[in-house]
Amino acid sequence: MKQFISFVKKEFLHILRDKRTMLIVLCMPIVQIILFGFAITNEVKDARIVVFDPSHDAETSRIKQRIESSSYFTITEEIKDYKQISEVFKKGKVNLAVVFSENFADNLLHTGEASVQVIADGSEPNQASSQVGYISQILSSCQQELMAQYHVPFSIKPDTHMLYNPQRKDAYNFVPGVMGIIMILICAMMTSIAIVREKETGTMEILLASPVKPIYIILAKMVPYMVLSLINLTSILLLATFVLGVPPGNLFWLVMLSVLFIILSLSLGLLISTLVDTQAAAMLASAMGLLTPTILLSGIIFPIESMPAILQYLSSIVPARWYISALRRLMIQGVSVQYVLQEFSVLAIMAFVLIAVSLKKFKIRLM
Amino acid sequence: MKNEDVIVTEGLTKRFGDFTAVDQISFRVHEGEIFGFLGANGAGKTTAMRMLCGLSHPTSGKGTVAGFDIDRQSEMVKKNIGYMSQKFSLYEDLKVWENFRLFGGIYGMKDKQIKQKTDRLLEELGFQGERGTLVKALPLGWKQKLAFSLSIFHEPRIVFLDEPTGGVDPVTRRQFWELIYEAADRGITVFVTTHYMDEAEYCDRLSIMVDGQIKALDSPARLKEQFHVKNMDEVFHLLARSATRTDS
Numbered sequence A: 001m002k003q004f005i006s007f008v009k010k011e012f013l014h015i016l017r018d019k020r021t022m023l024i025v026l027c028m029p030i031v032q033i034i035l036f037g038f039a040i041t042n043e044v045k046d047a048r049i050v051v052f053d054p055s056h057d058a059e060t061s062r063i064k065q066r067i068e069s070s071s072y073f074t075i076t077e078e079i080k081d082y083k084q085i086s087e088v089f090k091k092g093k094v095n096l097a098v099v100f101s102e103n104f105a106d107n108l109l110h111t112g113e114a115s116v117q118v119i120a121d122g123s124e125p126n127q128a129s130s131q132v133g134y135i136s137q138i139l140s141s142c143q144q145e146l147m148a149q150y151h152v153p154f155s156i157k158p159d160t161h162m163l164y165n166p167q168r169k170d171a172y173n174f175v176p177g178v179m180g181i182i183m184i185l186i187c188a189m190m191t192s193i194a195i196v197r198e199k200e201t202g203t204m205e206i207l208l209a210s211p212v213k214p215i216y217i218i219l220a221k222m223v224p225y226m227v228l229s230l231i232n233l234t235s236i237l238l239l240a241t242f243v244l245g246v247p248p249g250n251l252f253w254l255v256m257l258s259v260l261f262i263i264l265s266l267s268l269g270l271l272i273s274t275l276v277d278t279q280a281a282a283m284l285a286s287a288m289g290l291l292t293p294t295i296l297l298s299g300i301i302f303p304i305e306s307m308p309a310i311l312q313y314l315s316s317i318v319p320a321r322w323y324i325s326a327l328r329r330l331m332i333q334g335v336s337v338q339y340v341l342q343e344f345s346v347l348a349i350m351a352f353v354l355i356a357v358s359l360k361k362f363k364i365r366l367m
Numbered sequence B: 001m002k003n004e005d006v007i008v009t010e011g012l013t014k015r016f017g018d019f020t021a022v023d024q025i026s027f028r029v030h031e032g033e034i035f036g037f038l039g040a041n042g043a044g045k046t047t048a049m050r051m052l053c054g055l056s057h058p059t060s061g062k063g064t065v066a067g068f069d070i071d072r073q074s075e076m077v078k079k080n081i082g083y084m085s086q087k088f089s090l091y092e093d094l095k096v097w098e099n100f101r102l103f104g105g106i107y108g109m110k111d112k113q114i115k116q117k118t119d120r121l122l123e124e125l126g127f128q129g130e131r132g133t134l135v136k137a138l139p140l141g142w143k144q145k146l147a148f149s150l151s152i153f154h155e156p157r158i159v160f161l162d163e164p165t166g167g168v169d170p171v172t173r174r175q176f177w178e179l180i181y182e183a184a185d186r187g188i189t190v191f192v193t194t195h196y197m198d199e200a201e202y203c204d205r206l207s208i209m210v211d212g213q214i215k216a217l218d219s220p221a222r223l224k225e226q227f228h229v230k231n232m233d234e235v236f237h238l239l240a241r242s243a244t245r246t247d248s
Helices: A002-017 A019-039 A058-069 A084-090 A104-110 A125-149 A171-201 A203-208 A214-242 A251-275 A279-297 A309-315 A319-333 A337-366 B045-052 B074-080 B096-106 B111-125 B140-151 B170-185 B220-226 B232-240
Strands: A047-052 A073-079 A096-100 A116-120 B005-016 B019-030 B034-039 B060-065 B081-084 B158-162 B189-194 B205-210 B213-218
Touching: A002 A019, A002 A214, A002 B096, A019 A171, A019 A214, A047 A058, A047 A084, A047 A125, A058 A073, A058 A096, A058 A104, A058 A125, A073 A084, A084 A096, A096 A125, A116 A125, A171 A203, A171 A214, A171 A251, A171 A279, A171 A319, A203 B081, A214 A251, A214 A337, A251 A279, A251 A319, A251 A337, A279 A309, A279 A319, A319 A337, B005 B045, B005 B189, B019 B045, B019 B060, B019 B189, B019 B205, B019 B213, B034 B045, B034 B170, B045 B060, B045 B158, B045 B189, B074 B081, B081 B140, B096 B111, B096 B140, B111 B140, B140 B158, B140 B170, B170 B189, B205 B220, B205 B232, B213 B220, B213 B232, B220 B232
Parallel strands: A047 A073, A047 A096, B034 B189, B034 B205, B081 B158, B158 B189
Antiparallel strands: A096 A116, B005 B019, B005 B060, B205 B213
């Protein structure tokens, strides 16, 4: 025990002395949450619209007013010529163009049909599709009012409704994602680098020539990174709750789940450290082997359901996928633990296998 | 000098695939002596030493260190030895006293004992002022002296030094050897690899390894006599000339 404590002290000193790294590790989650929360967003807010309105009648003005009064859009300009549209898009001044047909009100009243064209900037497809979605909602509600006014018996109203995320808040999507990425970065990448550094500097040899048990060396390495991850977990949850308004939901199980994932990531880091001999290789292996699959295949950016079958299978061996999926349900749906048992057991089995394999490998490599 | 042999090997061999790094070496090291383990780069010195320290399994043959089998009782071997590797082996980002505390802790020494011993050692070395200095801020010669003090901090029976004086100037090397003599006077057996021939002269007995085999083993004086030459350098060159392996 005395041996172990001396080791843990030493590991903490390594981290505390390396101020720059520590600063990065502790600030990274905060910066990521704030970046994702406020800068990188698919939410529609003050999207700029140009309008081409050749009819200028009561109905078009009503629709324009509705658009202008929503917080999602601002009408920046009314153009006089349809040909100007491609010009304003090229200049990057607008996100959407709304084009009314000629004699809009007349057509609507006499034939029951009038057309509106919505042109979006497809170079940012996600952004564009949500903007189009918002504007169609506005248009359809105007249409409904008109129908009521003129006593048309049937009205078909496209009603999209987002479960659990009625305001389409992105925070619900990325908070679990950021948590997954941070844990992988700190636990797996930093642990593997810390262990390999000892191999590189030659101190590992001294430790192994001493009577200290290899398991102590490993555990002592893991303790400080576990503490760091828990600090980060706390700061992410606090930010999510108080700044982004995403409450942690089922807190107890959320923490349990995170601890399980931390242990799993630590053993991933250990496994990497047994496979490579230099810090650079450890960094590369963690970035290519862990971080990239975590970002691409865990459903943070691309929904798993819409991946080709082979990638869906591949994604099921990415631990972060299970963690993030369980987090979403615990945090956002606020379900109780029996709904995430599958995720829990997958992670537990993965952790068990990884620990067994990496402990075995660690001994073989160095003894 | 006591007669007990603290290191005994018989036909100790290590193969990596087709390559035989250490080829059937057999030798004995007496308690309390300074045993030089010489050889050109790639002759197999470090590999042999790693087997003796329990860092690597022998492919065949056997050996005992401090009376314990190096293959089956490596835990016991490790309790009785100190080890200083070729690479510099202190933690650069820890302070001097923190390094001592760590290694004292590893060998199960009590805090008070560690503190007293640290103070005494630093005083002997004349490093009192550097107690709280980060190791990376010290000159190489100092670091090496500290690393050696650390490897015998827990009073092991045998200390293994793997090219401890690489890259150090002759004056510091001389001082380093004075530390080695002090340790040997206290009864610690010193097993040291080197390729500085002036250092070879300081050893009680030495072996010369060529291509994984021990080609000569005796005191420096007898070796010189046997090969009819004036210094160890010439002995070494006579033997190393037959080497087929190049620096690896």
